[in-house]
Each structure stands twice: as structure tokens, then as C-alpha cells.
Amino acid sequence: MTHEVLIIGGGLLGCAAAWHLARAGLAPRLIEARGINAGASGQNAGSLHFQIERRFLEPGGTAHAQGGDIVRLNRLAIEEWAGLEDQLGRPLDIHMHGGLMLAENEADLALLSLKVARENELGLPTQLLSGAEARDLVPRLAPHICGAAWLAQEGHANPRILADAFADAAKSSGASIETQSRLLDLRRDGDHWQATIEQSGQIATARARHVILATGHWTARIAARMGLNIPLYLAPLMMSVTDRTAPFLPYLIQHVGKRLSMKQTDDGNMVIGGGWASAPQKMADGLPDLDAPPHLVPDNLRANLAVAAGVMPCLRGRSLIRSWTGMTCISADQLPIVGEVPAAPGLHVAAGGSMFTLGPLLARMLARSIIERAMPEEIALFSAARFAHLNAFVVPS
Amino acid sequence: MSRIVDGVTRPAPITVEIDGAMIPAHPGETLAAAMVATEIYRMRDDRSGAPRGLLCNMGTCSECFVWIAMEDGWRRRRACLTPVEDGLRIATHEVPL
Amino acid sequence: MIDIAIIGGGPAGQAAARQTLAAGLSTTMIDEQARPGGQILRQPPAAFAVKGWMAGRLYRPLRHLLAQTEADTRLDWRGSTSVAGIERIADHFRLTLSGAHGGTLLARRVLIAAGCYDMPVAMPGWTLPGVMSAGAVQTMLKSQQLVAGQPIVLLGSHPLLLVLAMQILDAGAEVAAVLMPQTYGRTMRAALPHLAGAMFAPSPLIAAGAAMARLRLAGVPLMMGARPIGFTGDGRLEAVDYAWRGRTHRIAAQVAAVSYGFLPQSDLPRQVGAAVRWARPAGGWETLCDGAMRSSVPGLYVAGETTGVAGADAAMAEGEIAGIAIALDAGAQPASDMARAQARRARLQPFIDLLRAVADPRDVWPQATPETLLCRCEDISVAQVEATMARLSPMADASAVKHRCRIGMGLCQGRSCEHALVRRIAAAQGCDPDAVAPFRVRFPARPLTVDEIIG
Ligand SMILES: Cc1cc2nc3c(=O)[nH]c(=O)nc-3n(C[C@H](O)[C@H](O)[C@H](O)COP(=O)(O)OP(=O)(O)OC[C@H]3O[C@@H](n4cnc5c(N)ncnc54)[C@H](O)[C@@H]3O)c2cc1C
Ligand SMILES: Cc1cc2nc3c(=O)[nH]c(=O)nc-3n(C[C@H](O)[C@H](O)[C@H](O)COP(=O)(O)OP(=O)(O)OC[C@H]3O[C@@H](n4cnc5c(N)ncnc54)[C@H](O)[C@@H]3O)c2cc1C
Numbered sequence: 001m002t003h004e005v006l007i008i009g010g011g012l013l014g015c016a017a018a019w020h021l022a023r024a025g026l027a028p029r030l031i032e033a034r035g036i037n038a039g040a041s042g043q044n045a046g047s048l049h050f051q052i053e054r055r056f057l058e059p060g061g062t063a064h065a066q067g068g069d070i071v072r073l074n075r076l077a078i079e080e081w082a083g084l085e086d087q088l089g090r091p092l093d094i095h096m097h098g099g100l101m102l103a104e105n106e107a108d109l110a111l112l113s114l115k116v117a118r119e120n121e122l123g124l125p126t127q128l129l130s131g132a133e134a135r136d137l138v139p140r141l142a143p144h145i146c147g148a149a150w151l152a153q154e155g156h157a158n159p160r161i162l163a164d165a166f167a168d169a170a171k172s173s174g175a176s177i178e179t180q181s182r183l184l185d186l187r188r189d190g191d192h193w194q195a196t197i198e199q200s201g202q203i204a205t206a207r208a209r210h211v212i213l214a215t216g217h218w219t220a221r222i223a224a225r226m227g228l229n230i231p232l233y234l235a236p237l238m239m240s241v242t243d244r245t246a247p248f249l250p251y252l253i254q255h256v257g258k259r260l261s262m263k264q265t266d267d268g269n270m271v272i273g274g275g276w277a278s279a280p281q282k283m284a285d286g287l288p289d290l291d292a293p294p295h296l297v298p299d300n301l302r303a304n305l306a307v308a309a310g311v312m313p314c315l316r317g318r319s320l321i322r323s324w325t326g327m328t329c330i331s332a333d334q335l336p337i338v339g340e341v342p343a344a345p346g347l348h349v350a351a352g353g354s355m356f357t358l359g360p361l362l363a364r365m366l367a368r369s370i371i372e373r374a375m376p377e378e379i380a381l382f383s384a385a386r387f388a389h390l391n392a393f394v395v396p397s
Numbered sequence: 398m399s400r401i402v403d404g405v406t407r408p409a410p411i412t413v414e415i416d417g418a419m420i421p422a423h424p425g426e427t428l429a430a431a432m433v434a435t436e437i438y439r440m441r442d443d444r445s446g447a448p449r450g451l452l453c454n455m456g457t458c459s460e461c462f463v464w465i466a467m468e469d470g471w472r473r474r475r476a477c478l479t480p481v482e483d484g485l486r487i488a489t490h491e492v493p494l
Numbered sequence: 495m496i497d498i499a500i501i502g503g504g505p506a507g508q509a510a511a512r513q514t515l516a517a518g519l520s521t522t523m524i525d526e527q528a529r530p531g532g533q534i535l536r537q538p539p540a541a542f543a544v545k546g547w548m549a550g551r552l553y554r555p556l557r558h559l560l561a562q563t564e565a566d567t568r569l570d571w572r573g574s575t576s577v578a579g580i581e582r583i584a585d586h587f588r589l590t591l592s593g594a595h596g597g598t599l600l601a602r603r604v605l606i607a608a609g610c611y612d613m614p615v616a617m618p619g620w621t622l623p624g625v626m627s628a629g630a631v632q633t634m635l636k637s638q639q640l641v642a643g644q645p646i647v648l649l650g651s652h653p654l655l656l657v658l659a660m661q662i663l664d665a666g667a668e669v670a671a672v673l674m675p676q677t678y679g680r681t682m683r684a685a686l687p688h689l690a691g692a693m694f695a696p697s698p699l700i701a702a703g704a705a706m707a708r709l710r711l712a713g714v715p716l717m718m719g720a721r722p723i724g725f726t727g728d729g730r731l732e733a734v735d736y737a738w739r740g741r742t743h744r745i746a747a748q749v750a751a752v753s754y755g756f757l758p759q760s761d762l763p764r765q766v767g768a769a770v771r772w773a774r775p776a777g778g779w780e781t782l783c784d785g786a787m788r789s790s791v792p793g794l795y796v797a798g799e800t801t802g803v804a805g806a807d808a809a810m811a812e813g814e815i816a817g818i819a820i821a822l823d824a825g826a827q828p829a830s831d832m833a834r835a836q837a838r839r840a841r842l843q844p845f846i847d848l849l850r851a852v853a854d855p856r857d858v859w860p861q862a863t864p865e866t867l868l869c870r871c872e873d874i875s876v877a878q879v880e881a882t883m884a885r886l887s888p889m890a891d892a893s894a895v896k897h898r899c900r901i902g903m904g905l906c907q908g909r910s911c912e913h914a915l916v917r918r919i920a921a922a923q924g925c926d927p928d929a930v931a932p933f934r935v936r937f938p939a940r941p942l943t944v945d946e947i948i949g
């Protein structure tokens with residue numbers, strides 16, 4: 001069977017790309033090794049965070065220079081999320097009521113004001129709030145919170161249902177989506193790619209002009225098997241959640257100096273995370289097992305909850321009902337890698353970074369790059385070409 | 398009265414406060430037992446507002462979670478595992494933290 | 495760091511402690527109940543005095559064991575404390591505790607003897623206050639010295655109902671009816687192949703016979719072949735509906751005691767990664783072990799109902815075996831002989847098989863309607879679950895269904911609904927329940943407040 005586009009991976013990225021490609025009439029085929037949304041896309045914190053990270057502030061660094069592009073992308077991502085429920089025609093628990101990045105002391109506050117100034121300069125309408133103003137918004141914040149950066153467009157969405165919505169929309173636009181279908185091997189065959197796929201115990205092959213590796217934290221290992229170097233590194237994370245409580249927090253809460261993300265879901269549970277590590281299980285050869293859920297690191301859970309209860313003391317009395325772990329990946333320069341791999345024409349990747357917040361936008365851009373056969377300039381910053389030197393010694397197979 | 402009396406010696410009763418009402422209980426008894434003995438079978442409400450009561454009486458099902466007043470606020474605890482003591486104050490509806 | 499942490503103070507945990515203490519190992523026993531005893535000997539509050547408590551001859555060995563346990567000052571007993579977390583670090587374990595002795599505990603070895611719990615079975619009206627598990631009614635009696643209500647109706651397929659009925663009569667209260675869906679004929683057919691073997695351990699059979707005679711004498715209607723339909727009432731249970739001889743009937747009740755069997759407690763073994771399998775016939779997950787009760791996780795032992803529901807005598811025998819194995823593995827000298835303990839356990843098997851065959855609930859389940867809640871914590875109905883499963887076809891695991899409709903996402907983390915969900919998925923896919931991937935079990939095994947974790 002020959003396809004114009006074969007997508008590997010049924011997470012948020014793969015399903016959203018399938019939808020955009022299907023709407024353009026390309027009838028893509030998507031194969032997913034397990035079930036739709038079984039990877040990071042269904043396990044993440046669901047934060048929609050658009051304030052820029054601390055590293056984009058440090059003057060002189062490369063990241064500082066990229067701040068403008070990042071802000072531009074974040075603004076596009078805001079538009080993307082704002083229109084998503086209409087476009088997909090169903091409720092997705094998307095809440096963009098605002099987000100607060102908190103300061104607990106003078107040093108935090110100094111950093112926040114620097115950040116807000118820089119963001120405003122770049123066109124992101126963040127506002128610096130005093131501690132009292134922050135508590136007006138969220139009365140349960142601790143009395144020592146001395147300020148916050150407020151961005152009205154931040155918020156959260158429900159990661160448990162989003163990929164399904166994209167997959168359903170893709171299917172009705174002509175995409176074929178197959179679960180329990182694992183890519184085993186991918187090799188060049190003239191101007192096409194030949195994929196070997198395991199599907200319910202059977203081995204089949206498929207040819208495609210374009211292949212998208214929307215395989216999250218598996219991407220680097222799949223590429224490595226093809227002899228390609230994609231600098232993506234494992235980021236095993238953990239989350240936890242309390243029992244349901246009456247709605248009191250419509251906003252996303254983050255911390256400028258500590259790892260914290262916190263929100264209240266539609267159902268009323270408090271979801272707590274912020275980038276605390278879990279511990280991957282290991283395979284016989286000592287390498288991390290990419291398929292197995294990482295182990296919780298209880299000390300990190302304690303530390304994470306301590307940060308959360310530090311800014312919101314009433315959390316001390318909430319019941320914790322569950323914790324979980326998941327894996328994602330970050331790139332060598334902490335920016336996503338999106339687009340065609342120069343050493344392997346027709347092979348596209350999309351991974352690394354906060355791909356929930358940016359996922360819907362980047363999937364659209366990636367699809368556009370295939371449809372228009374040109375990389376949209378908005379995401380030039382994320383181009384895989386920036387790591388082309390790593391594949392200088394690769395012999396195309 | 399559903400407490401077995403024959404052959405059972407209990408400490409003198411105390412009272413505990415449930416949603417503002419006082420009910421009798423014997424020290425050592427579980428809160429769930431004291432409620433059932435007073436024919437209070439409802440221990441919480443579900444999401445539709447329908448009443449719920451204990452199911453397993455052994456700490457496993459979580460149906461009997463009530464709010465208990467502590468020095469620094471309310472905590473949710475299993476009524477079937479919580480012994481009553483003098484001054485115990487509980488609520489069967491969520492108390493804002 | 496202690497030598498051995500025993501989770502569960504029932505017959506299994508106590509029997510193990512006899513061995514580990516005799517071998518000189520530092521032993522801590524943790525239980526969420528205030529006093530040791532487990533479910534079969536759930537003790538009254540320490541401040542109560544109860545004359546002739548659990549005096550029956552059948553309970554004698556259990557009472558003896560309990561007396562030994564309580565008198566043993568070497569045992570570090572931590573009651574009113576739940577184990578919420580268990581993790582293996584290098585060559586030892588760390589437990590996260592909640593309750594009276596909260597905090598963490600390091601142990602070289604761990605025995606999980608956490609017992610079982612009444613299988614929650616979804617049927618119309620089962621969330622009404624007053625509808626309880628038979629175990630709940632029974633422990634109210636044994637421990638709290640309280641009859642949960644009157645009138646009381648007992649229903650389900652498990653013979654424990656007969657024991658309970660007798661205990662209610664002993665307490666001077668009345669039993670309105672005992673409704674058992676299986677017929678006499680089915681019961682006898684199920685029992686027959688096992689009877690000869692079970693005669694080696696006949697006392698429970700004799701007890702069951704005595705119970706039936708006693709019920710008849712007291713005029714309690716024991717209806718075999720009566721199929722429970724559901725519960726009705728305004729804000730609390732008022733009546734039980736059932737089908738009997740081709741007609742539906744309604745009987746008034748303040749309390750209904752339901753028993754279709756028991757599920758092994760499996761959250762701690764699964765949290766720490768021990769291998770489990772679907773329990774037969776009643777379902778749930780029993781933890782796998784070798785002949786010396788060693789689980790698949792090095793240093794982790796299991797005994798009693800956690801390894802499969804088999805009754806108190808088996809729990810005691812398995813606890814003894816586990817205790818001996820722990821002592822030997824630690825290079826110490828246990829009090830008893832391993833081969834003899836294993837032989838004791840083996841002799842019980844025919845009776846266990848008999849009980850399992852008689853109590854097999856699989857062809858007598860009550861029917862849930864589409865509106866019946868399957869997940870009691872998040873209020874997820876059968877219809878919602880079925881619709882989610884249909885959308886996910888052809889293949890779905892339990893977690894995929896959970897993620898999409900919230901079944902199992904509440905306070906009990908699936909202890910009440912997971913078995914039912916897995917049965918439904920297996921039925922829809924025409925496969926064995928063992929082939930369906932269950933929920934992923936995570937910390938905490940019991941809800942605990944954030945301040946208990948961060949201190
Ligand atoms: C705990 C946690 C919290 C996070 N919080 C946030 C957040 O708040 N905000 C944010 O923006 N981002 C967050 N992230 C990151 C975000 O979840 C990921 O970046 C994003 O979901 C990636 O989506 P994806 O579709 O690329 O990958 P995935 O969702 O991982 O999907 C990849 C899919 O590929 C499939 N696959 C792999 N190998 C093969 C193969 N050989 N054949 C077929 N299929 C295959 C997998 O089964 C999987 O379903 C978080 C991540 C984690 C783990
Ligand atoms: C409610 C109930 C009533 C029963 N009544 C009878 C009866 O009358 N006759 C009969 O023959 N059998 C009865 N059984 C069966 C009974 O389980 C066994 O006969 C016997 O008690 C099993 O012994 P065990 O040691 O395996 O487990 P158990 O006796 O159940 O002991 C396990 C102990 O572990 C504790 N535990 C479990 N999880 C945790 C945790 N996470 N943290 C801390 N502690 C924990 C429990 O509180 C319990 O005390 C009953 C079972 C139940 C559930």
C-alpha cells in the first residue's frame with residue numbers, strides 16, 4: 001500500500017497532524033502502537049502556559065535573542081487554543097481564564113518584574129500584580145505571596161480527551177487511523193519510505209512519500225535505529241491529584257522560582273505538578289525502558305506538594321488520591337524540533353518541549369509544511385536543520 | 398436502640414457533633430457505628446446530591462468519608478475507622494478549607 | 495531499619511509474626527484497625543468489655559493466636575495506621591504510613607497480609623444508605639456490638655450469609671429473609687465433586703449445616719433460587735425487590751447485607767510491582783507467590799487472602815509458611831518446620847475448592863440497569879461506561895476507558911469498580927478477564943491528606 005503521508009504515533013501531535021492533512025485531502029494513514037492518547041498526551045498536566053521561561057530573560061544568552069520568536073509563537077498558540085472547541089465542534093474542557101506566576105520573596109519579585117517588562121516589550125500583555133492583587137483573584141493564596149505575573153490568556157485543558165477529538169475529526173475527514181499497530185522498521189526506497197508494521201501479530205509493509213514521526217519520547221530511539229541523530233533526551237515526570245472540591249480556582253498557578261503547576265479541573269480535583277522527575281524503569285541492558293511507566297520518586301512528590309502547600313496552605317488539608325508518572329522529551333537546546341530532517345528527505349519529526357501547550361499549533365504548522373512543501377517561517381526557529389551537523393556522517397540508507 | 402446491651406459493658410456515653418446536631422456515642426466506638434446507632438445512615442452526598450452511606454465498614458471503599466474538625470481546619474477521614482472522642486465535631490458536607 | 499514489616503494483623507499476619515519473633519527478627523505489624531485480629535476476629539474497642547466474645551469452637555485456634563499476639567511484648571504493633579505507599583529501594587523497602595503512626599518506615603523485608611474485602615456488586619439502588627456489604631454488617635456486630643438496623647435482609651451468593659444470619663440471631667435481633675440466587679440443586683451439583691476431599695476439614699461444613707437448621711428453627715425464610723433485583727427507598731433503603739418462583743416480590747428493609755464473594759486486597763502488591771493474576775472464580779487480583787509465599791519482588795512476601803480468598807485457616811497456615819520463609823531467608827531460626835506448615839496448608843485445599851465452587855457468583859449476578867452506577871466515587875453509570883467502551887473498540891484496556899469517562903478515578907481508586915469494568919471489557923471482547931490490562935495502581939493505596947505526606 002502506498003500513502004502520501006504515513007504518521008507514526010497517535011498522541012496529540014500525530015492526531016492533530018492527521019486532521020490537518022486529511023482536511024487538505026491527503027488521506028493520511030496513522031498507526032499507533034498502543035491506543036490513541038496512551039502516551040504523554042494523555043498523562044500531562046494540561047497546562048496552557050504562555051508566559052516565557054526564565055532562561056529567555058538572561059541577557060546575552062542565545063535564548064534571550066529567541067524571546068521574540070517565542071512570544072510570537074505563544075500568541076499564535078493562544079489563538080489556536082481559543083478556536084479549538086469551535087473547530088472540532090465539541091467541548092474540550094478548555095479554560096483560558098488566566099494564569100498567575102507567583103513570587104514568594106523579593107528576589108522572585110525582581111525576576112518577575114524583569115520578565116513582565118521583557119514580555120511587554122515583545123508584545124505579550126503580562127501584568128505585574130502585587131501580593132494583595134493576586135489574593136484578590138485567588139483569596140486562598142498564602143499571605144506571604146508578594147506578587148505575581150498575570151496573563152489573561154493562560155489556563156488549562158483536559159488532556160484526557162483532546163487527542164480523541166482530533167482523531168475523530170481526522171477520521172471523518174478521510175484519515176485512516178489504526179491502533180495496536182507498531183512501526184518496526186523504516187527505510188528509504190527510492191523517493192519513498194518503506195515501513196514495516198506489526199499489526200495484531202501480523203507483519204505488513206507500507207510505502208509513503210512522507211513519514212511523520214509523532215512518537216514523542218520514542219522519537220530519538222526510532223531515529224537512532226535508522227542511523228539518524230535527533231538530540232532529544234528523556235524527561236520522566238510525575239503528577240498528583242487531590243479529591244474533588246467546590247470550584248475556587250479558575251486559573252493556572254505557576255511559580256517563578258520553583259517547580260510548580262497547579263490547577264483545578266472541571267470536576268473539581270486539584271492537579272499538581274510542575275516538572276518534578278520520576279525514575280524510568282530499566283531494561284536488561286541498563287537503558288531506560290521507554291514503554292514502561294516510570295517509578296514515582298516519593299521525595300519529589302513530597303517536595304512538589306510542599307511547594308504547592310507553601311503557596312496555598314489550604315491544600316494541606318486536602319486528600320491526595322493519586323499520583324502518576326509519564327515520559328516526555330526535551331531537545332539539546334530545550335526548543336522543540338519540528339519539520340523535515342535534512343539528512344532524510346520526506347521524514348518529519350515533531351517532539352521536544354511543551355508539546356501540549358504548543359502541540360495543536362505545531363501540528364498545524366507541520367501539516368502545512370508538507371502540504372505547501374515549505375517550512376512556515378513562524379517555526380523556522382524549531383527547524384530540525386539546526387541540528388544537521390549531527391548527521392554529517394550519516395550515510396543515507 | 399441497636400446497640401447490643403446484654404453482656405456488653407461500654408464506657409459512659411459522650412456526645413459528638415454532626416452537622417451541628419449532638420448525638421450520643423461511647424468512647425472507642427467508631428464514628429460510623431455511632432451514626433448508625435442513631436439511625437444516621439447518610440454520611441456524604443454524591444455528585445448528584447443523593448445521599449450515601451457506608452458500604453464496607455473496613456476502610457476500603459471510601460464511601461464513609463466525612464469532614465472532621467481539627468485545630469487547623471477540616472480533614473476528610475473514614476468514619477468507619479475513626480474512633481469517637483469527646484469534643485469530636487464532624488460535617489457530612491464539604492466545609493470550605 | 496527493621497527486619498520485617500507485616501502489613502495486616504489478621505490470622506495470616508499474626509501467624510507470620512509468631513515465626514519472625516521467635517527467630518529474633520525485629521517485627522513491626524501495621525493495621526488500619528485499632529486492634530489486631532483481622533476481619534474474622536475484628537475486636538471490640540479496647541474500652542468495651544464483651545462477655546463470651548466470639549466464643550464458638552471454630553474460632554478457638556484464632557483466639558489462641560490472637561492472645562499470643564497481644565501478649566507478645568517483642569511485637570511493635572502499630573494500629574490505626576494505613577499503609578498508603580510501598581516502594582523498593584535497593585535492598586529494602588520504604589512504607590509511607592497514614593494515621594496514628596504516620597510517616598515512613600524502612601524494612602528489610604515486607605509481608606503483605608492485607609486480606610480481602612467484600613466484592614461490591616452493582617445493582618439498581620445499591621448506592622442507597624442502608625445497603626451494605628455483609629462484612630460491614632458483620633463487623634458492626636462483632637466489633638462495635640451493634641445491629642446495623644431492623645428489619646435486615648441478607649442477600650447474595652456467598653455462604654457467609656448463613657454465618658451472619660446466625661450471628662444476628664445470637665445478638666437477639668431478627669433476620670427478615672436470606673435471599674440466595676443459586677438453587678439447592680445447583681449448590682449440590684457444584685459441591686459434589688469436592689465433598690469427599692473436604693471431609694478432611696469438615697468443621698465449616700458442619701457449621702453451615704448447623705446454621706441452616708438454626709435459621710429454620712428461628713423461622714427465618716432462607717430462599718434458595720431467589721434472585722435479588724434491586725433496592726428502593728427515598729433517601730435511604732426501604733425495601734428489597736427480588737424474583738422468586740416466577741414472580742417479583744418486595745420486602746421491607748432498613749439494612750440490606752450483600753455478599754457475592756470477596757476480592758483480595760491487591761493495591762499494595764500492584765503498587766510495588768508484584769505479579770498478580772485474575773482470581774478464580776470470583777475475580778479480583780491475587781498476588782502470585784512460590785510455595786514459601788515469596789512474591790515476584792525480592793524481599794516481598796504475601797500470605798492470606800491477598801494471595802487468593804481461601805478462609806481463615808488457610809490464612810493462618812500461609813502466614814506461618816511466610817514467617818518461616820522470612821526467618822530462613824534472613825538466616826535466622828524459625829519456631830516451626832516448613833514442610834509441616836506446607837502440608838497443613840495443602841490439606842485445606844479440598845475445602846477451599848468446595849467453598850469456591852458453591853460460592854461461584856458467575857452465573858447468578860444481579861442485573862445492573864443502564865442507569866446503575868458502576869463507579870460509586872465518580873458516579874459513572876453502566877451506560878456511560880458501555881458508551882465509552884463502544885467508542886474505543888476494537889481494543890480497550892481498563893485505563894483507556896478510565897481516562898475517557900472517569901470510572902475508577904475517585905477516592906477508592908477502583909477498588910469498588912475495577913473488577914466489574916474488567917469483566918465487562920472481557921465480555922465485550924470475548925476474552926478472559928486475565929487478558930484485559932487492569933488499571934495501573936499507584937501511590938497512595940489509601941487517600942491521605944497532603945500534610946500527612948509533607949509533614
Ligand atoms: C507528566 C507530564 C506532564 C506534562 N505537562 C505538560 C504541560 O503542562 N504542558 C505542556 O505543554 N506539555 C506538558 N508535557 C509534555 C507533553 O505531554 C508532550 O510534549 C506531548 O504530549 C507530546 O505529544 P506527542 O503526541 O508528541 O507524544 P505522545 O503523546 O507521547 O505520543 C506518541 C505516541 O507514539 C506512539 N508510538 C511510539 N513508538 C511507536 C511505534 N514504533 N509505532 C507506532 N506508534 C508508536 C506511542 O504509543 C504514543 O502514543 C507533560 C508531559 C508529561 C509526561
Ligand atoms: C468484612 C469481612 C468479614 C469476614 N468475616 C468472616 C467470617 O466471619 N468467617 C470467616 O471464615 N471468614 C470471614 N472473612 C474472611 C476473612 O478475610 C478470613 O477468614 C481471614 O480473616 C483472612 O485473614 P487474613 O489474615 O488473610 O486477612 P484479614 O483478616 O482480612 O487481615 C488483613 C488486615 O490487613 C489490614 N489492612 C489491609 N490493607 C491495609 C493497609 N493498606 N494498611 C493497613 N492495614 C491494612 C486490614 O485492616 C486487616 O485487619 C471475612 C472477610 C471480610 C472482608
Ligand code: FES
Nearest residue numbers: 454456458459477
Ligand atoms: S465504609 Fe468503606 S471505607 Fe468506611
